[in-house]
Amino acid sequence: MGIVRGAWRRTAEGAGLLSATGAVAPTIFAEISALAARTGAINLGQGFPDEDGPAEVLEAARAAILSGANQYPPGRGAPDLLQAVAEHQRRWYGLEADPEREIIVTAGATEALAATILALVDGPDDEIVVFEPFYDSYAAIAALSGATLRTVPLRLPDFQPDLEELAAAVTDRCRVILVNDPHNPTGVVLSPAVRAEIVRLAERHDAIIVTDEVYEHLSFHAPHVPIATMEGAADRTLTISSAGKTFSVTGWKIGWIHGPAALITAVLSVKQFLTYVNGGPFQPAVAVGLRLPDAFFAEASEALRGKHDLLAAGLREAGFAVHAPDGGYFTVADATDIGGADAGAFCRGLPERIGVAAIPLTAFVRPEHRADYRGLVRFAACKRPEVIAEAAERLAGLRTGG
Numbered sequence: 001m002g003i004v005r006g007a008w009r010r011t012a013e014g015a016g017l018l019s020a021t022g023a024v025a026p027t028i029f030a031e032i033s034a035l036a037a038r039t040g041a042i043n044l045g046q047g048f049p050d051e052d053g054p055a056e057v058l059e060a061a062r063a064a065i066l067s068g069a070n071q072y073p074p075g076r077g078a079p080d081l082l083q084a085v086a087e088h089q090r091r092w093y094g095l096e097a098d099p100e101r102e103i104i105v106t107a108g109a110t111e112a113l114a115a116t117i118l119a120l121v122d123g124p125d126d127e128i129v130v131f132e133p134f135y136d137s138y139a140a141i142a143a144l145s146g147a148t149l150r151t152v153p154l155r156l157p158d159f160q161p162d163l164e165e166l167a168a169a170v171t172d173r174c175r176v177i178l179v180n181d182p183h184n185p186t187g188v189v190l191s192p193a194v195r196a197e198i199v200r201l202a203e204r205h206d207a208i209i210v211t212d213e214v215y216e217h218l219s220f221h222a223p224h225v226p227i228a229t230m231e232g233a234a235d236r237t238l239t240i241s242s243a244g245k246t247f248s249v250t251g252w253k254i255g256w257i258h259g260p261a262a263l264i265t266a267v268l269s270v271k272q273f274l275t276y277v278n279g280g281p282f283q284p285a286v287a288v289g290l291r292l293p294d295a296f297f298a299e300a301s302e303a304l305r306g307k308h309d310l311l312a313a314g315l316r317e318a319g320f321a322v323h324a325p326d327g328g329y330f331t332v333a334d335a336t337d338i339g340g341a342d343a344g345a346f347c348r349g350l351p352e353r354i355g356v357a358a359i360p361l362t363a364f365v366r367p368e369h370r371a372d373y374r375g376l377v378r379f380a381a382c383k384r385p386e387v388i389a390e391a392a393e394r395l396a397g398l399r400t401g402g
Contacts, residue, residue, distance in 0.1 A: 027136065028363040032347060041351035042391045044311075044379045045359045047184070047329040051384060053248040054289065054296060061252075061285035069281045075272055077105025077256070077283060084287035085256050089239075092216075093229050101261040104268050107278040108253035109214045109242040114141050115271035116210055116238055116257065117176065121145040126175040131161055133364030133373065135184050135212070147175065151366065156323070159188040163197050170201040176208050177201065179227060182215040185364050185378045186332055187325020189219055199233045208263065209237040214255075217246045217297045219327035220305045228259070238263055243286040245329065246300065248382075252282040304329070307381040307388055314392020315379065319399055329382040332361060336375035338398050343377050355394045 026034070029046055036043040052058060076082060082099035089095040097103055106112040114137070121128065123146040130138050132151035142149040150169045152161045170177060177198055181190045190198075202209050209227055216224040228237040242255035257267060311331050312322045320333035340346035343360035351357045361376035381388065 028344075028359060029136075032351070032357050032359055035348070035351040036357035039351040039355065041355045041357045042383075042387060042394065043357045044381075044383065044388075044391055045347075045357040047245075047380045047382060048250045049248040049382045050387060051248055054292065056292065057247050057249065057285050057289040060288040061282055064281035064284045069284060071280060072277050073105075073280045073283055075277055076100075076268065077103070077277075078280070078287070081105055081254075081256075081283040081287040081290075084290040085258065088290045089258055092224075093226050095226070095228055095234070095239075095258070097258050098261065102264055103256055103258050104264055104271060105277075105283060106240075106242075106255040106257060106271060107275040108244060109212055109240050109255040110137050111253075111271065111274055111278075112240040112242075112255045112257045112267075113137065113178075113210070113212060114144075115267050115274055116240070117141045117145050117147070117178075119266040119270040120208055120210075120263070121147040121175050124148060125173065127171070127173045128176045128178055129166075129169050129174050129207075130178045131180065131183065132366065132369060133185050133361055134178075135180060136364060138178060139366070148173075150174070151369070153369065153372065154183070154186055154188065155372065159183070159186040159323070160191055161194055163193065166194070166197055167201060170205055170207065172205050174201075174205050174207045176210050178210050178212070180212040181227075182213075182219055182224070182325075182327030184215070184328055185330050185359075185361060186323070187328050187330050189221070189224075189326035192225075195225065195227055195230060198227060199230050202236055203232055207236070209233060211237065211239050213239060213241045214245045215328040216241055218301050218304055218329070220301060220308075221326055224327075235260055238267070243282075243289060246297070247286070247289045249282075249286075252279055252286070254279050254282050254286045304382065307383070307385060310385060310388050311379060311381045311392065314388070314395055317392065317399070318395040318397075320377075329380055331379050331381055333377050333379060334375050335377050340377065341375050343373070343375055347377060354397050356391050 032045040082103050085103050086097040086099040089097050126147045127150050128142045128147050129150045131154050152166050152169045228234050228239050238259035240257050244250035315322050315333045319338040323332045347360045359378045361373040362370040
């Protein structure tokens with residue numbers, strides 16, 4: 001019992017989740033969403049769509065429920081979804097995956113990441129290298145595993161990592177290089193040189209590459225390139241994705257992992273004691289989604305890109321300096337010139353002041369690095385165009401001292 005308590009305290013403190021009284025403190029995401037609800041602000045903080053996914057996928061879920069697919073699916077996942085993931089990897093990337101040995105279905109990408117890190121990392125002698133800013137669960141899972149988290153900064157103007165800093169971060173103690181591409185929160189797509197360096201360093205130091213590719217079909221300027229497709233990478237890469245972002249069904253929490261059978265078996269040994277299984281009737285529906293024609297994926301990406309353009313125009317009109325994303329749900333903007341040099345305070349006041357909610361980029365970095373990102377704000381573009389237009393109109397009030 002002492003071990004369990006110690007692990008939880010380490011996780012909570014490492015992720016900044018304990019208040020001064022020892023109670024679990026709300027994250028900045030919960031705090032800003034609560035402010036948005038209280039003030040009636042448009043919530044461009046949390047990354048969830050305000051439109052339903054494709055009718056074919058929703059109808060498939062309804063049909064599965066009515067046909068009785070409401071009990072535990074197999075532990076690795078529903079066979080049809082495993083097959084659909086294998087087909088997807090071959091169709092889009094030319095990757096061959098054995099659906100019975102090299103894929104498992106998870107409760108979203110977050111559980112996939114948790115099960116993977118807990119399976120592959122063995123305490124403080126191991127290191128996990130991530131790019132910073134990073135999705136907030138990365139630090140929490142690293143802390144729960146007991147590993148040391150090492151970060152490589154993504155800095156302006158292009159949010160690409162410095163290759164020398166990356167090489168310095170990856171040592172023989174590195175067990176996992178954790179890559180999010182397209183990246184949340186910056187929206188950057190890693191360059192070919194960076195991807196190649198990740199593979200080179202993983203080979204040199206015998207590290208495992210774990211990729212979070214939930215925005216794989218929302219890359220705006222070029223087709224997504226999984227690291228697993230690169231020479232020398234497939235045997236040491238676990239590729240994670242999910243249905244939530246692609247099909248606008250974030251509440252379904254259906255994700256998957258693809259990789260070498262030995263690594264997948266190790267992850268399954270942990271995953272079976274987390275959720276065991278999940279989302280029985282949603283799994284066949286996601287299989288339908290993965291088999292939708294190419295036009296659906298192209299149109300989804302183009303529609304989201306248009307929303308980003310609309311949001312960017314409104315942000316620039318309000319006085320922000322905008323950093324246009326290469327992919328994903330989010331646009332990053334610099335609020336320094338309009339009184340937002342402290343993005344945390346700026347975002348906490350924005351719902352009451354203007355009626356729009358957003359997240360400071362400092363929420364995605366460790367405390368000692370926050371000064372490097374202190375004026376940057378993340379806005380979610382995954383909303384209906386009319387909602388974004390209304391948010392832009394409200395944000396224009398910043399020009400007039402609103």
